[in-house]
Amino acid sequence: MILRGRPAITLWGPGRRQGMTTSQLVLSLVLATMVFSVALELRLEDFRRVAQQPRAVVCGLIPQFILLPVGTWAATLVLDLPPNVEVAMILVASCPGGSLSNVITHFGRGNTALSVSVSAVASLIALVATPLNFAWMVAANPATADWLKQLEIDPSGIWLSLLFLLAVPMALGLLVAAQAPGVTQRIRKPLANFSLFALLAFIVIGLVKERQLLTLGLLPTLLIVVLHNASGLFFGWITSLAFGVSERDRRAVMIEGGMQNSGLALGIIAVQFHSDLGMVVIASLWGIWHIVSGLALAFYWRHKDARSAH
Numbered sequence: 001m002i003l004r005g006r007p008a009i010t011l012w013g014p015g016r017r018q019g020m021t022t023s024q025l026v027l028s029l030v031l032a033t034m035v036f037s038v039a040l041e042l043r044l045e046d047f048r049r050v051a052q053q054p055r056a057v058v059c060g061l062i063p064q065f066i067l068l069p070v071g072t073w074a075a076t077l078v079l080d081l082p083p084n085v086e087v088a089m090i091l092v093a094s095c096p097g098g099s100l101s102n103v104i105t106h107f108g109r110g111n112t113a114l115s116v117s118v119s120a121v122a123s124l125i126a127l128v129a130t131p132l133n134f135a136w137m138v139a140a141n142p143a144t145a146d147w148l149k150q151l152e153i154d155p156s157g158i159w160l161s162l163l164f165l166l167a168v169p170m171a172l173g174l175l176v177a178a179q180a181p182g183v184t185q186r187i188r189k190p191l192a193n194f195s196l197f198a199l200l201a202f203i204v205i206g207l208v209k210e211r212q213l214l215t216l217g218l219l220p221t222l223l224i225v226v227l228h229n230a231s232g233l234f235f236g237w238i239t240s241l242a243f244g245v246s247e248r249d250r251r252a253v254m255i256e257g258g259m260q261n262s263g264l265a266l267g268i269i270a271v272q273f274h275s276d277l278g279m280v281v282i283a284s285l286w287g288i289w290h291i292v293s294g295l296a297l298a299f300y301w302r303h304k305d306a307r308s309a310h
Helices: 022-039 044-051 054-078 083-094 100-107 112-139 155-179 181-209 216-243 247-258 262-272 277-309
Strands: none
Touching: 022 100, 022 155, 022 181, 044 054, 044 112, 054 083, 054 112, 054 216, 054 247, 083 112, 083 216, 083 262, 083 277, 100 112, 100 247, 100 277, 112 247, 155 181, 216 247, 216 277, 247 277, 262 277
């Protein structure tokens, strides 16, 4: 049974909207450390190559802001789901990719510089595209039209996330790699292992945090999330084929297409929709599952590369 109605739980209290909780601070530090570890294996030349081929960046943006949102809207017109579930699907599809996509792409031996570039550009585009996509899709669906609200995203929040979770640790990692190659060599592998451990920990913590929702009645909702996420990966794959990009670029585009910023979606749900339970469940399951599917792809690609090497 798909959950409906107002929530029995609240993820954010009214007085906590402006501050950062201890868990959010720890998560932010972990994400920044993971981005730093990825940057240790990058060079400025990687970004210069991406800048010389903006076509690959455009390829990575199309699944995020066109194909997945429009495909999700079309699916909600066909499926007979509760309005709050359909609205949550549309909201997640309207959000840009998250910081974890860079780490997953790097682990899967995709083009990390392209992934970082797409994430940075997507975060800026999201200031306009996320509210716009969400508004017209909800309004154009008769079942969700009554749910239409004026969606407001604080630009400073996205700018700060972009600065402290991506730009600063990425710049520090590039600087250390260039200026202290000896130090880089010593810390690169331990930090890479930490990144993998952290990704697995996110899955476990997410399951524990949402354990009260993990019942057999949740399976239909989980199936929706799995298929929704798979469609994002598929749109990334088909777009990269259409653009004729390289194998490493294709991996980056697929991950960017299938890893949405569910944390941003949860924040919007808390503020704009009073933590509606059906919406919270969709966004929370997305946050867990897209790491699972991303890691599964990354392991597959690494295994594929290992077989090719032999």
